[in-house]
Amino acid sequence: MSVKEFFQIKELPFNNAPDLKYYYSSKPHQETLTRLRHVIENRKGFALVTGQIGTGKTTLARLLFEELDPQLYETVLMIVVHSEITSEWILKKICTQMEVENIPSDKPGMLTALYKRLYELNEKGKKAVILIDEAQMLKHRDIMEEIRGILNFEDESGKLLTFIFFGLPELENNLSMDEPLKQRVALKCELKQLDFESTKNYIMHRIKVSGAKYNFFADDAYRSIFEASVGIPRVINTICDNAMFESYLIKEKVIKKETVDQVANDLGLLAL
Known part of the structure; x- marks a missing residue:
């Protein structure tokens, strides 16, 4: 019998992959989305979303990407995987993703072609949006200068x-390399950790989405999960996933506080 069969669920609910069907609309996340929509709709140019590891930035980026109607928005989601990319690379990537035809090889030519494409989209009534995840990896001054130059297209x-x-959070320090760009930030949002009630609701939401017939965490287990995870969704998932497996091994269909505490201890987290 598998873990899924034991808990009578269709799939494991606490994987850390950014699966949007498990998205829990907490108040901080919903407020951030509302603010970002305002920036996009009113063409304000530049917004930042920062947060500690595991607070849901990638999920939010993917959610925003999925919800923007392709009939009204030309939206690109870019993920920065290392810090050694150049301004030429990112400019060419933007041109490619924005479907610029016959991209020139020189930077002035690329900028001119990009401007023409953006103007064309605007004439068609479409708003151009670029979402960049892991943006703290953009560490070179010339990249910031390139972004600032593109923001002059208006x-x-x-x-x-x-x-x-x-x-x-270090993203803000990177922006300090180009003070004029930093001054053009129209909106800053910081994703905070979940509070206790949101943590509990987050867990129950994911359990429900997985197809469970009951909430298999004991009432007093939620407090231990919250205290050990300090409300960080990724850590919540890790604790819950491990607690499910440990409970499966000892054949307990209700996951006890003691099991959560042991898992948190094994993971090197503080469980009170």
């Missing part, structure tokens, strides 16, 4: 392209 109604950066 008309009387606003910017022709809106950037939204998602990253760790």
Whole structure:
């Protein structure tokens, strides 16, 4: 008998992959989405979403990408995987993703071609949006200068392209390499950890989505999960997933506080 069969669920609910069907609309996340929609709709140009590891930045970026109607928005989601990319690379990537035809090989040519494409999209009534996840990996001054240059593309109604950066708190320090760019940030949002009630609701939501017929955590287990995870969704998932497996091994269909505490201890987390 597998873990899924033991708990009578269709799939494991606490994987850390950014599966949008498990998205829990906490108040901080919902408020951030509302603010980002405002920035995009009004073509304000540049917004930052920062937060500690595991607070849901990637999920939020993917959710925003999925919800923007392709009939109204030309949206690109870019994920930065290392810190050695150049300004030329990112400019060419933007041109490619924005479907610029016959991309020139030189930077001035690329900028001119990108401007024409953005102007064309604007004439068609489409807003151009670029979401960049792991943006703290953008560490070179010339990249910041390139972004600032693109933000100069505008008309009387606003910017022709809106950037939204998602990253760790150090992202703000990176922006300090180009003070004029930092001054152009129209919105800053910091994703906070979940409080106790949101943590409990988050867990129950994921259990429900997995097809469970009952909430298999004991009432007093939620407090231990919250205290050990300090409300960080990724850590909540790790604790819950391990607790499910340990409970499966000892054939307990209700996961006890003691099991959660042991898992948290094994993971090197503080469980009170």
